Amino acid sequence: MAVAETRDGVLDVPIIDISPFRTEGTEEDREAVARAADHAARTVGFMQVVGHGIPQGTLDAFTAAMDAFFAEDLAAKSAYRCPPGVNRGYTPPKSESLANSLGLVSAADLFEAFNVGTQASDFPGLALSEADYGTNIWPDTPGFRPAVEAWFAAAGRVARTMTRVFGRALGLGEDHLAGFTGHSVDVLRMINYRLPSVDAELEPEQVGMGAHTDYGIVTVLWADAVPGLEILDGEGRWHPVGPAPGALLVNLGDALARWTNDRWVSTLHRVAAPRVDGVLVPRRSAAFFHDGDVDAVIAPLPTCVDAEHPALYEPVTVGEHLRAKLAGSRGGALTEGADREAARLSR
Template identity: 90%
Template sequence: MAVAETRDGVLDVPIIDLTPFRTAGSDADRDAVARAVDHAARTVGFMQVVGHGIPVRTLDAFTAAMDAFFAQDLATKSAHRCPPGVNRGYTPPRSESLANSLGLVSAADLFEAFNVGAQAADFPGLNLSEEDYETNVWPDVPGFRPAVEAWFAAAGEVARTMTRVFGRALGLGEDHLTRFTGHSVDVLRMINYRLPSADADLEPDQVGMGAHTDYGIVTVLWADAVPGLEILDGDGRWHPVQPAPGALLVNLGDALARWTNDRWISTLHRVAAPRVDGRLVPRRSAAFFHDGDVDAVIAPLPTCVDAEHPALYEPVTVREHLHAKLAGSRGGVLTEGADREAARLSR
């Protein structure tokens, strides 16, 4: 099982400039970006991207919208709660456990969240199921929907750019992986680490968000410059990660790790209860998940399988994979078949 590597005990999350893929960059410049991404994907599974092209005003409007929603009282927010099987709407604090998606039992996570995503109506003529592409619910908060939709579009463009970079990095061509994403199951999760008080005592092993891998192809993450996010290395040590100013964090999901037959890493990570000088502090983040077409088959790519590297995974559809993972994190059903991911916690 591939795990994040350290050098002299230090975990490096490299900064990569996407500008050559957003402009008419030369083949040499694009190849340089692809090599940097391949190295990061092999060694840590995370990277920081700059040159992503998202205007500061788009981020400012988005974070203001998040703040306005989460500032409401719990009863008002809970009016937008959906059943566990519907990956939309509001999630109250301590109602999910991300470690369940690894088949592990853990304390409920501290965070609260609000999810929106791609809808069946966004792809007219494909007759997609609303069970896979659920309808969004929108709170009556002034400016919330347009600001969130603008960020959804902007983060989605970064995810699609990364998918083209991945294809080039794997030597398959920039369009190879995009054939799995024509009607991708994309979800934006806005997260607030709602904490009881700055000096509260937490339950044993209580974290902001439990240890997990992401489920799809790629995650594009914006986060406050506040401690919390941690990555697990091959020796079982957790390393804090904070994005550089203006950078977005990008990490690979299980689907891409499976497609590459673990050549690339879907890294275990968590969010510790955010603390500064020993006191709990507020923290926000927003994760855009680019998960692939619901009917796409996830199976090791032929270029990632040979006599020395036999296929490590049986084929599974994106639908089957996501349903199993979400039943764990949102539904409380311990996910089966996640042994390879979970084994890294016991190293």
């Protein structure tokens, strides 16, 4: 499993303007974007994306909707809780441990969340399973659904733009990865770090969200400009990363790392209990996961395998991969077969 690199102890998360892929950019401009993305994907697995085209008003309405829902009392929010096997609805604080998805035992994470995603009904005629494409449930919070649906659509456009950038960066053509994403399992996770009092004692090793890699192709992340997100480098050191003004953080998931035979990095990251000047503070984020078609086969691409770089992974479908990971993070079962990812935490 490839790891994030540092130069002179510094982790560089580059800023990339993707506007040439949103407009009729020149071939030269698009190629420059693809080269920059390839470098980021090989070295750190994260990038700051600007020129994404999402209006500020869309973000403002979305964050207001998040705030309104998470401000409700726990009993009201818990009415929208789903069973662990259903990746939709409300997740109370301390009910998940993301490190379980690496096969590791850890304290329960502090965050609470609300998930929506693509549904079987979004793809009529394909007879997709509700187990993979669950039906969304919507709280009665005024204005919540339209604001969240608008952000879901906007973040999805960014994710699909990034798959075009990545296809070009891999020399496969901008439309190549679209062949794996015609009925993609997409999930938007709205996250609130619902913390105890500012002077509370946390459990040993307890964090806002435990160490994990993302599971799919690409993640599009909006986050408050509050400390918390940290990336693990190849020496076992955690580096804080915050969003640049107006930027979205984009990172690669396990599926793309496996397709590229670890040429590209699915980076281990976590969210530390957010503190400013040593005091616990609120923090919000929203992660859009673009995971691929449930029946797409993840296996190293022929262009990423040769005598010097034999295939590192056995083929697995997106659905099989996601179900194993979610059984760990949401269901409490330690994920098997994540040895390559987990080994990085012991460096």
